[in-house]
Amino acid sequence: MNRLGLLAAAIAGMLAGCASYGEIANRPQTAQDRARPVYGLGRTTPAQDNERMTLGLAFSGGGARAAALAYGVLLELRDTRMPADGGPPRLLDEVDAISAVSGGSFTAAYYGLHGEATFPGFEQAFLRRDISNDLAHRLLSPLRWFSRETRSDEAARLFDRYIFHGARYADLQARPGPLVIINATDLEGGIRFAFLQEYFDQLCSDLLSYPLAHAVAASSAVPVMFQPVVLENYPGCTPHMPIDAAAVAASPQLQQEADGWRAYADKQGRRYVHLADGGLTDNLGLRAMLEAVDSAGGPRKFLQGIGRTPSRELVMLSVDASADASGGIGTSARSPSIRRMIDATTDIQLHRYNTATTELVQQRMQEWAKELADAGQPVRMRLVQVGFADIPDPALRARLNAIPTDFTLPSDDVDALIAAGRALLRANPEYQALLRDIGAEQAR
DSSP, X not given: OOHHHHHHHHHHHHHHSOOOOOOBOOOBOOXXXXXXXXXXXXXXXXXXXXXOOEEEEEEOOOHHHHHHHHHHHHHHHHTOBOOSSSSOSBGGGGEEEEEEETHHHXXXXXXXXXXXXXXXXXXXXXXXXXXXXXXXXXXXXXXXXXOOOXXXXXXXXXXXXXXXXXXXHHHHHTSOSOEEEEEEEETTTTEEEESSHHHHHHTTBOSTTSBHHHHHHHHTOOTTTSOOEEEEOOOSSXXXXXXXXXXXXXXXXXXXXXXXXXXXXXXXXXXXXXXXXXXXXXTTSHHHHHHHHHHTTSHHHHHHHTTOOOOSEEEEXXXXXXXXXXXXXXXXXXXXXXXXXXXXXXXXXXXXXXXXXXXXXXXXXXXXXXXXXXXXXXXXXXXXXXXXXXXXXXXXXXXXXXXXXXXXXXXXXXXXXXXXXXXXXXXXXXXXXHHHHHTOBOOO
């Protein structure tokens, strides 16, 4: 039986058994916690010298397929040299924030935690490890028949053992790198939930003590396959709404977000928060970046909050590992399998939502560029999009689109995805224009 078959069998068996309650890993916030530095929109890090650009990355969902593609992009950014004028030596060092969902959250969290050691540490920790097989066997173990632990708990434990090794958000806070925003979906509120202290404040809870593996497990908890990751909404504090009031009034999207946050004040009716796959509300990770900036009161306040300074280049790099929605259904007269139909239905909705998201991002970035411009010096806005649709070779494009959404992939597929991430970024016209304008030397 293959990995997917084992996992499906495990899930079927667990679905037929008794309900699980799951582990609650977040704890109440204390006065001492409130006196500590935060990991969120108010996080301050040492400002980089001579910043040439404001650079945000967004990593999509898509299991290990998304993680490998994002890793290839990071490699390309690492190997792109900047002008030797006292600023950061590599384009990767210019990254201010990373927003990620589901599969992309593995790459983002690992890089935020390990920095340079990500290369090649992440390959050994996740990309080239058979996590799906290990997880399936654990879920099938008779030792779990009477366990209160959920499949997501088991996944989090496995992620912690192999990838994150006990790391908590305090470890991420101690790193000088970019702000990493891992996103999940609040199933009851129907809103995005980001693992930032501003969100945990609404629950009267402390983020710094929260395990990084649990955040990634929540972001990648595909409904049905995995139960939600549960947070407790604690009493005993007076949460404040850190969303700019003017921004809320101007944005229906932020209004929905604010309504969701207000619901957390009902400590009895919303005693628990059930978190599932971040791709349900934002499969590209781009809307999360928009909401973070708007919540802070605009790009200038956002950058000030995370210890960065505005620059003349405003760049958003979107790494989209979404597969082709058709899935090859049209090649046969036979009715597609149930899995193929589910995948196609999901992909169709994601692609339609992704298109709307991209259009919104372009609009908002234009507004940000105008806001950041001062003293007659314009800010140049660029949206760089990396995705399978831009692969010129039809055979390679079809091959990458056929790679399933799984935690484990064959080594040759991992190689192909990493190479594709590098090649797609290198060939992107908007990216090429950026390199020319800033005088950067492309990786060879």
